[in-house]
Amino acid sequence: MQVKDRTFLITGAASGLGAATAERLAKAGARVVLCDLNEEVTTLAERLGECARACRVDITSAEQMQQAFDMAVALSEEQGLAGVVHCAGVVSVAKLVDREGNPADLEGYARTIHINLVGTFNVMRLAAAAMAKNTPADSGERGVIINTASIAAFDGQVGQCAYSASKAGVVGMSLPAARELSRHAIRVMAIAPGVFETPMMSEIPDEAAQALAAAVPFPKRLGRAEEFAQLAEQIIINPMLNGEVIRLDGGIRMQ
Template sequence: MQVKESTFLITGAASGLGAATAERLVAAGARVVLCDLNDSVNAHAQQLGASARAILADITSGEQMQQAVDAAVALGGEHGLSGVVHCAGVVSVAKLVDREGNPADLESYMKTININLVGTFNVMRLAAAAMAKNAPNESGERGVIINTASIAAFDGQVGQCAYSASKAGVVGMSLPAARELSRHAIRVMAIAPGVFETPMMSEIPDEAAQALAAAVPFPKRLGKPDEFAQLAEQIITNPMLNGELIRLDGGIRMQ
């Protein structure tokens, strides 16, 4: 699939991995719809120029995400929606039993699962239904879906039961979704980032962030959002990448 003149929907596009992906794809000649709950996504879309549109939508809402998909299909014109890079999600930390002996909050756990896992399924199902209507391109493809998992799916740390479970679910959906959507010529991939320079990372103390960076074998630093975007672009353009998860982590293994 060619990036140039194709149209992509990017969730979580107001900042971090999603924003960097939007910037890279627009620079490569794509049209993009930037989707986020944060209204700063509007300013980011304006900065990217005429090839970008912004829409405020909750990934857990069927109605709102359908509007986002419809906006991307309209922007694509006769070629419709070519791909989705789904970056929206939340990080949560809570021990099963806290220092006072209290059990973890069930509502908080369910919220994390709902956003990170159910939200991913919601985006996939709506985008796939739209892309299945596309005419195949010159290589026979109709679309591509790239989901964002996390190395926490495999190396979850203390307090990450909800987050790790939600991201492990994203990993688990990749292969069955790819198998199912193969009849529509739609590929499904997932990226599992390690520790990256994103707004989520800014929420932890500097000392902890430095310790995480030092734990990366090489390069010994936090990942840059554009490095995620670069991999997303490579997945889009390589038709043999399908049904798989790629760790993007500099070799780190969390403990």
């Protein structure tokens, strides 16, 4: 799969991992459709120039995401949508029982699952339907879907029942989706980032962030968004990467 002159849809593109991926692919010569609820996605698209389009959408909405995919297909002209990098999601922390003995909020749990897991399925199903119509490239493939999981899918911490469950679901969908979509020559991969410098990380105290960075074996720091983008590009390029979840975490194992 080539990047230059191909079209990719990126969710969560207003900041963090999604924005870095959009910038990297655009720099490599791709056309990009940037999806996010945040209005900053429009600013990024304007900065990237003619190769970029912004689409303010909710990833859990079938209608809104269909509009985004229609935009991507139109932008791709006759080649069709080449790939999706799905980075949108939320982080949530809630103990099953709080200090006063109250149970966790059920609506909060359902919201995390709905955005992180149902939202991923929504993006993945629409991406697959769009890519299945493509004429195969010289490599024989029609497209690639890259989802974002988390090391919390494997090493969930206290208070992460909802977040870990949602990301474990993303991991669990990877292989069956790759097997199913193989008949359409569409690959499915997932990246499980560790602790990264993103807007979500900025919400925790500096002391906690420093402790997390110190826990990374090497390099002993938080991951950088551009390193996620670099891996996403490598997955796009390498046709043998399929049905797998890659931990991008510097070797950290959460306790």
